[in-house]
Amino acid sequence: MGERERDIADCVTVGEAAELAGVTVRTLHHWDEIGLASPSMRTTAGYRQYTDADLQRLDRIVAYREVGLGLDAVREILDDATAEISATLREQRAQLAERIQELQQLDARLERMTEAHERGILLSDEAQSEVFGADWGAHRARHARTVWGDTVQWAQFAERAAFRTREQWQSLSAAMSTLQLDLGNALDQGVIPGTPEANSLIERHREVFSNFFPLTRQMQVCLGRMFESDPGFSAHYDGIRVGLASWFRQSIDECARTHGIDPETATWQ
Known part of the structure; x- marks a missing residue:
């Protein structure tokens, strides 16, 4: 047996090298293509053959890859003596x-x-x-x-x-409280639902409430119904001013009408 034949006999195939290194054959092909880890030997038929030195290089590559280094960094460590x-x-x-x-x-x-x-x-x-x-x-x-x-x-x-943040919640709470106070004052002053003053308050309500989620005018109509019919909400608004829950609902309805929305058919959309 010649020297080359003895050398090849001591080598392993690409599949065996991949298994020993714990990587895929495709990975070894890629490393070979980019010149990071090329086999030192090939058979007369052109098949890759990895020597013991090749396997040692593969072990080092895998070790550095496992700690997250990129291929360029690995190449520099292995090939640059000054690295x-x-x-x-x-x-x-x-x-x-x-x-x-x-x-x-x-x-x-x-x-x-x-x-x-x-x-x-x-x-x-x-x-x-x-x-x-x-x-x-x-x-x-x-x-x-x-x-x-x-x-x-x-x-x-x-x-x-x-x-x-807590500060942002405080700011939003203050805006809601101020609005509710202004609603109560408007009721005291005899502001009629559907007038510009009432509509301005309803637009403020929609703007402030939209800090929670986007509130369409149709959705606002649905809220107005709930403010009047739900015992908890009606008690809250009537606690600010007697009759405020109904006035608020009526004002929302009239504001909706000015924008072409029929409150009777409005849905949550």
Whole structure:
């Protein structure tokens, strides 16, 4: 047997090399094509044959790939005698630390989004009472998910609530309180539903309420009905001014009419 034949006899095929290295044959073909790890021998038929030195190089490539280095960085480590391996690894660790921080931030955002979809307002019961007033019932916000949890509007509400700060909730609560006070004052002053002054208040309501989810005029009509018919809502508005729930509903209806909407046929859309 000649020297070449003895050398080939000591080699392994590409399939065997792939199995020993724990990679696919396709991967070895790619590394060969880009000159990262080419077999030293070939049979007379042109088949790849990997020597022991080739296998050692594959082991090193796999080791550095497993710690996240790119192929260019691996090539530099293996082929550049002046390469600072420890410096390359420290840089890789720094990049990994940055990525870990990004993933932790992403995880925190996902956690808040998940909680918002499940709870709605991400404030403690005590904080909600402080922000929305002593008569606020945190249980109502939780109950809202039971009623509306499968709607697009609940999803929109949760998406906005997830990252709303306590200060932003306070600002929104103040805007709602000011609006409700102005509604009560308008009723006291004898403002007639459908007049420009009443319509201006209804537009303000739609604008403020749209901080929770986009509120169309037809949807606002549906809310007006609920404000008047639901015992909890009607008690709230009539607690501000006697008769405010009905006046508010009538004002919403008349405002809708000025925009070509028949309140009698309005639906949640």
